[in-house]
Structures are given as C-alpha cells and as structure tokens.
Amino acid sequence: MTTSPTNLDSLPIPSGDFGLPWLGETLDFLNDGDFSKKRQQQFGPIFKTRLFGKNVIFVSGALANRFLFTKEQETFQATWPLSTRILLGPNALATQMGEIHRSRRKILYQAFLPRALNGYLPKMDDIIQGYLEQWGKADEVIWYPQLRRMTFDVAATLFMGEGASQNPHLFPWFETYIQGLFSLPIPLPNTLFGKSQRARALLLAELEQIIKTRQQHPPKEEDALGMLLAARDDNNQPLSLPELKDQILLLLFAGHETLTSALSSFCLLLGQHSDIREKVRQEQNKLQLGQELTAETLKKMPYLDQVLQEVLRLIPPVGGGFRELIQGCQFQGFHFPKGWLVSYQISQTHADPDLYPNPEKFDPERFAPDGSTIHNPPFAHVPFGGGLRECLGKEFARLEMKLFATRLIQQFDWTLLPRQNLELVVTPSPRPKDNLRVKLHSLK
Helix, strand or coil, rough: CCCCHHHHCCCCCCEECCCECCCCCCCHHHHCCCCHHHHHHHCCCCEEEEECEEEEEECCHHHHHHHHHHCCCEEEEECCCHHHHHHHHCCCCHCCHHHHHHHHHHHHHHHHHHHHHHHHHHHHHHHCCCCCCCCCCCCCCCCCHHHHHHHHHHHHHHHHHHHHCCCCCCCHHHHHHHCCCCCCCCCCCHHHHHHHHHHHHHHHHHHHHHHHHHCCCCCCCCHHHHHHHHHCCCCCCCHHHHHHHHHHHHHHHHHHHHHHHHHHHHHHHHHHHHHHHHHHHHHHHCCCCCCCCHHHHHCCHHHHHHHHHHHHHCCCCCEEEEEEEECCCCCEEEEEEEEEEEEEHHHHHHHHCCCCCCCCCCCHHHHCCHHHHHCCCCCCCCCCHHHHCCCCCCHHHHHHHHHHHHHHHHEEEECCCCCCCCEEECCCCCCEEECCCCEEEEEC
C-alpha cells in the first residue's frame, strides 16, 4: 500500500550492501545462482543492493508478488536492465509502456488464442517427431543444445513462417544475440553486448527480407507473422516495419530461451525419478494415443499437468524480474523510494516452505486436486509472472511442453549418464552445467 511522503520518511529503507560504485553487486548477481538466498540469510527477506547502476530492493513471496503485479502503472512500471532494453528494441512489447503496451498486447495476443494454438499443433508435432527420430538413432545425446535447436525450429517456423528455420545462419546469429541480453552494456566488438548488437542487426535484416516478401502476398494467418501482418491497431493502422521486426524478435526469444530451460528441466527431473516417469506413461497408455494428437487429447492428462507445474515450480525458467517505482510506497514496514527498482523472486517464492512443504522435493502430487497447493494464496505459483505483464505466450509454452513430454514418454525411456555435472547454471535461464548427457532407450 502507498502512504504519504511524511509517513514514508519515518520508515526505514531495507538493510543491505550497495557494493562497488555504480557496478554494485552486478557481477555476483549475474554469476551466483544463490545471490538472493545468501543475502536474505544475511539481511532478512527484504534487502537492498545495487545492480547495473541502480538501487534495487529484493522481495519474495506470494504477498510481495501480489503487491507488485496488481499495482502496475499505479506504483510500479516494468523495467529491464539497460542491455536488455537496448537489445530487445524500442518497439518490443516488453519495453513498451502504458497505452501502447495495452494496444500491442491485444494485437499480439491473437497469435496465442486457442484457435491459433490448435493451428500450430500439427507443425509443432512434426518438428518434435523429427528430432525424436534423429535422437533415437544416436547412442548418446547431449540433450540441452539439441533442445535449444528444436525449440528454435518450432519458434522460427510458427512465428516467421515455413522455411525460416532452414536459413543456416539464423540459429547461430540468434544464439550470439541471446548471450548479450543480460550483460554489461559495453558496446565494444569483443564484449558479449557488442557481439549481441551485431547479431541483432543481422537478424533484423533477415526479418526485414522475410516481412517484405510476405507483404507482397495476401496475409495467411497460419503463423504469428501472418497474423501481425493482417492486424490493425486502434486507429486501424497496420504495424510498421520496425515494430514488426522487434515484435517477432521478441517472440523468438520468448518462445525459445525459457522454453528450452523448461524442457531440459523436465528431462532432468524425470530422468532422476523413474517412478514419476512411469506414472506419466501409465496415464498415457490408458488413453491409447495414436499417431495424431489433438488439443482435446492433451487435455486428458491431469497427472502430466501436475508434473509440468511441479517442474516449473522447482526450476522456474525465469528466476525473477524488475519493476521501477514510479512513486514512493511502503511494504511490510519499509520505505521503497521513488526511482528505485524492486526485484521480485520467483525462485525464492517457489522455495518458500510455508507455501510448499519440503520445497526441495520434486513432488507433483502437491498439485493434485486434493494436494497441498490448493490452500496457497494467489501469486504463490508464478512461473510466467503475473498481472498486466504476465507472459503472453504461456499457453504456447504449456502446449509445446505437453506435446514434447507426451511424444518423448510414448517413444523413449532415458538414463542420465554418469560423471556429469548436473548443477544448474542460472543465467540467462537454468540449464545443467554439462548440458544433460543421456542415453535414450527406444520403447518401440
């Protein structure tokens, strides 16, 4: 809740350590997966630090999430580190504010309506099946990079059109681009940021060619680009070329990076829990799945839904996010000054023992209809964020996760190979340090 400036001045600012001048604790934040956990142990659940030259207050928990997500444009506005804002571009939904954000979100949402998702399913399934076939021929698979390539092919095909994923340069450019998104914004040729800027320019040039070619034909609304080309804003105007490029690049990032993390976490956790893997398989066997999977069939797998919810709880693809205070306020007895940033902590919320007993345990049963999570407050399970900025493509992500999980469990069992480091690297999204090496066993 907000209070008058007089009252705010009498309240303490959370304790913490600002670290070095300007840089603050940025390097620790980028490189230490337990950054916020360690500081919560030292300073308490709400603490201050400095990142990317900005003063930041860290919060976690369902109440804090609710506070931030329900006061968008009133007390807070979304923000990103400078490197991310520059590399996503000024016309990307993630960096747009206020009325333009509302208008563009409404347009982009058309690409994720149930009708659109149902249309994506056959192509998504074909690509997934192709990769499974390819992996089945290999004795051992280094899974994480393969999953990255698969999710990129799905995103490129469904967001840019058939044939987009065939360009051999597109994926390497995109990988370089991704690596600089959360980096120090030093625009020199050999920095992550500088390389990312160059890759972004190459990607945008390729996107421009694709868009111009598509604009010469009547728009086919069979992929996201087709829908955006046909869309009109509140003034009945089409989206400009610069905006189309930035929005499609954002969709590629959103439909690839975090989804790869979620799929690799699924493969890792089910590789470690053969009993849960078998239970998923039993549920599917009862459905007698055929070659063709429909959205309706995928809805008949409640246990798989629980498994995926627990995967996203235990290893959320996004650890948290930032909001900027557009006016001073108080929360739980602390003064949050105007102009500071607040970082909400998805990982820490999902590890709260008051919300999730034995939070370190992988336990899909907690999401059963009579499981422990039914008593949890709103905003306790937030793998896709919440409020006005909740992930637009969450149903797309759920569809791809469920489709991939179903096809994989149908066709293969798998063993995690010994002598590999399964510790998670967390930036920009969690992945096993040794890229998840497995042996696949065909069930056909």
